[in-house]
Amino acid sequence: MSEPVIVEVGLGERAYDILIGPGLLARAGTELSRRLPGTRAAVVTDQNVAAAHLETLKAGLEKGGIQPAIITLPAGEKTKSFAHLEEVVDGVLAAKLERGDVVIALGGGVIGDLTGFAAGIVRRGMNFVQIPTSLLAQVDSSVGGKTGINSPRGKNLVGVFHQPKLVLADTEVLDTLPIREFRAGYAELAKYGLIDRPDFFAWLEGNWTKVFVGGAERAEAIAEACRAKADVVARDEFETGDRALLNLGHTFGHALEGATQYDGARLVHGEGVAIGMALAHRFSARLNLASPDDAARVEAHLHAVGLPWRMSDIPGELPDAEALLGFITQDKKVSRGALTFILTRGIGQAFIAKDVPASEVLSFLKENHPGQPK
Amino acid sequence: MSEPVIVEVGLGERAYDILIGPGLLARAGTELSRRLPGTRAAVVTDQNVAAAHLETLKAGLEKGGIQPAIITLPAGEKTKSFAHLEEVVDGVLAAKLERGDVVIALGGGVIGDLTGFAAGIVRRGMNFVQIPTSLLAQVDSSVGGKTGINSPRGKNLVGVFHQPKLVLADTEVLDTLPIREFRAGYAELAKYGLIDRPDFFAWLEGNWTKVFVGGAERAEAIAEACRAKADVVARDEFETGDRALLNLGHTFGHALEGATQYDGARLVHGEGVAIGMALAHRFSARLNLASPDDAARVEAHLHAVGLPWRMSDIPGELPDAEALLGFITQDKKVSRGALTFILTRGIGQAFIAKDVPASEVLSFLKENHPGQPK
Numbered sequence A, B: 001m002s003e004p005v006i007v008e009v010g011l012g013e014r015a016y017d018i019l020i021g022p023g024l025l026a027r028a029g030t031e032l033s034r035r036l037p038g039t040r041a042a043v044v045t046d047q048n049v050a051a052a053h054l055e056t057l058k059a060g061l062e063k064g065g066i067q068p069a070i071i072t073l074p075a076g077e078k079t080k081s082f083a084h085l086e087e088v089v090d091g092v093l094a095a096k097l098e099r100g101d102v103v104i105a106l107g108g109g110v111i112g113d114l115t116g117f118a119a120g121i122v123r124r125g126m127n128f129v130q131i132p133t134s135l136l137a138q139v140d141s142s143v144g145g146k147t148g149i150n151s152p153r154g155k156n157l158v159g160v161f162h163q164p165k166l167v168l169a170d171t172e173v174l175d176t177l178p179i180r181e182f183r184a185g186y187a188e189l190a191k192y193g194l195i196d197r198p199d200f201f202a203w204l205e206g207n208w209t210k211v212f213v214g215g216a217e218r219a220e221a222i223a224e225a226c227r228a229k230a231d232v233v234a235r236d237e238f239e240t241g242d243r244a245l246l247n248l249g250h251t252f253g254h255a256l257e258g259a260t261q262y263d264g265a266r267l268v269h270g271e272g273v274a275i276g277m278a279l280a281h282r283f284s285a286r287l288n289l290a291s292p293d294d295a296a297r298v299e300a301h302l303h304a305v306g307l308p309w310r311m312s313d314i315p316g317e318l319p320d321a322e323a324l325l326g327f328i329t330q331d332k333k334v335s336r337g338a339l340t341f342i343l344t345r346g347i348g349q350a351f352i353a354k355d356v357p358a359s360e361v362l363s364f365l366k367e368n369h370p371g372q373p374k
């Protein structure tokens, strides 16, 4: 078996490794007991992931002498709620785990965010290990320590920063991921190229089919994404500055998710981000910050991999441009009335723009809205 | 008006001031807007405290240009629950406060613990200010950043470390506190003398009546307690070592609270701590670690101020010694089966004892149990 790629997240006392490669579920017990000898564990997962991968993980943990308590939740974004948080907290306490024991998230971003939050609050912080099983979770949500749940008043409004002790990104588990979810995760992967790694974006343009197929290119792409995210997180653990760059595509994306009532049948998060990234480049071109050629290049690549890239790619009707702006101004990244956007000067040259005039955003949304005259 | 005493909690980036003195509610707006200019705020309180002090605080905040949202909860330990946590979180979000705005706890330890937890998780951490109104909260719970709620599986099992930006301990608000609650808080105040400040304990033996009456001695005693707690917290913010000293009296105390089903009519927390401290000294004497004279001195002082100090002071029947031991071994301070106790070599000489044999504890409990032959 090939050795995993290791990416270190350099956070001083809270530093940890991300292991990336095939067969890591089967090695989980060995990796864990090496780092946290004698630990006991609980595994939190969802029904889809449990069906596909729980037995492999249990066998892997067994090799390290770990027989975990298992907490299985329904799949889907609705699971990121207070009710399920309480359920996980209670499950961990019922297993009589102590502060030095470990809570393991086996699943996509939903399970990772919820479980990390629970691990962050049981006994005021337990050891936490991420075993991300979606591409999105491997390249994004499992790295960096942001955890949380949704509130009826908005997504991800409640949570803590709680860094894992270890991330095991098993690249083989992605083979059971629905292709639409794989593509959605790919949007976040490509995002790192667009933020500040133009060579990575160019590499993806040439090699994306191999990433989809699996093998060494998939592991390498995931590792590069983790390196990119780890860099940003190490610079700004608590999102007081630079880390906001990771929101490229997310302001428009969140507005579209809100406008489609977070209905995954119409739009999943990564798809919203794909459209959002295309819009961010197009908007930057309209503001004469970037070349329209760059926007076209982004659009072409997203289209090639089968991702939606414009509002008209979303099935069903969208609310009008004014309503979309309303979703943007409610966004929590808005600071005291001024609109903050991640804009770009070209591929790999994203930056944080504060004070973007709402009127410009509105005109842009009107021009690009599928249901209104262009 | 006399100037408040200021105690600094030296936590580097997270350092903050505790202001102690009369009239601080009326000055809250000035103190807050000096430190967090332009902030908006929500005040979380309970019905008892709201009736006695909310109008004064609102007027005080108004002077700093702050018109807070108000969230009023029922009084009592049951309020430290997931349901009320969700209620506070929702209230803060409904007030559309941003990450830089402030959540204020006006109340005793219950309101402080719950509100601090909510402030720690809304938007992954908002500014937090403590305005403790019980003596226990002024000398203990409002300082140090431990926040949390109870679980059906045990007290304070869920929470975060979230330091306040400021603590305003208004010594006048204690005049409306029921005397029994004042006494309970006094037990925690005396605790600091017993841990490592023998001179403070001796001072309290001579001056406790003035602390009860109010005035400069009350403020000085509270300030000394805050200094003691701030010292420990600065050495060990996340309770990985020394901070456990603050649990003096709490292992026995929690067992007695559990054994009386947390029924405040029989035993409130500080009363449990009073009995627990007396027992910790008596147990240390029995183990030949300390002189029986010291145990007698502690018992005499607790008795003088009107606090319970032995198990027979608790109204109603207690479970037998074995059952009490069961409450102790379930305690979260138990690490992998070994019993950890805070014991003492004399007044002001407490220390952390790991591996205390359960058999010794059991014999001691049997000897001191009111319902069993001595």
Ligand SMILES: NC(=O)c1ccc[n+]([C@@H]2O[C@H](COP(=O)([O-])OP(=O)(O)OC[C@H]3O[C@@H](n4cnc5c(N)ncnc54)[C@H](O)[C@@H]3O)[C@@H](O)[C@H]2O)c1
Pocket (backbone or CB within 6 Å): A046, A047, A048, A049, A052, A075, A076, A077, A080, A107, A108, A109, A110, A111, A113, A133, A134, A135, A136, A137, A140, A141, A142, A143, A144, A145, A146, A147, A156, A173, A174, A175, A176, A177, A178, A181, A184, A269
């Ligand atoms: N914490 C962060 O920094 C961060 C960053 C980005 C996104 N997120 C969050 O992540 C969530 C989205 O994550 P997601 O896209 O992984 O969603 P998800 O967890 O809902 O997973 C998507 C779907 O794929 C299924 N699945 C996952 N792995 C599988 C596998 N190997 N085989 C078969 N099915 C599998 C899941 O059961 C689910 O139905 C959102 O809630 C978002 O807010 C968090």
Ligand SMILES: NC(=O)c1ccc[n+]([C@@H]2O[C@H](COP(=O)([O-])OP(=O)(O)OC[C@H]3O[C@@H](n4cnc5c(N)ncnc54)[C@H](O)[C@@H]3O)[C@@H](O)[C@H]2O)c1
Pocket (backbone or CB within 6 Å): B046, B047, B048, B049, B052, B075, B076, B077, B080, B107, B108, B109, B110, B111, B113, B133, B134, B135, B136, B137, B140, B141, B142, B143, B144, B145, B146, B147, B156, B173, B174, B175, B176, B177, B178, B181, B184, B269
């Ligand atoms: N976070 C920590 O480090 C820490 C430390 C010690 C205790 N605690 C917690 O603190 C809680 C106990 O605190 P508490 O004793 O303040 O309990 P509390 O908050 O329930 O207050 C006791 C009673 O006094 C009332 N009250 C408070 N201030 C008043 C005033 N000025 N006038 C009239 N009535 C007033 C309250 O309404 C309540 O009925 C427990 O939940 C305990 O776990 C936390």
Ligand SMILES: [Zn+2]
Pocket (backbone or CB within 6 Å): A140, A188, A250, A269, A273
């Ligand atoms: Zn995203």
Ligand SMILES: [Zn+2]
Pocket (backbone or CB within 6 Å): B140, B188, B250, B269, B273
């Ligand atoms: Zn206490």
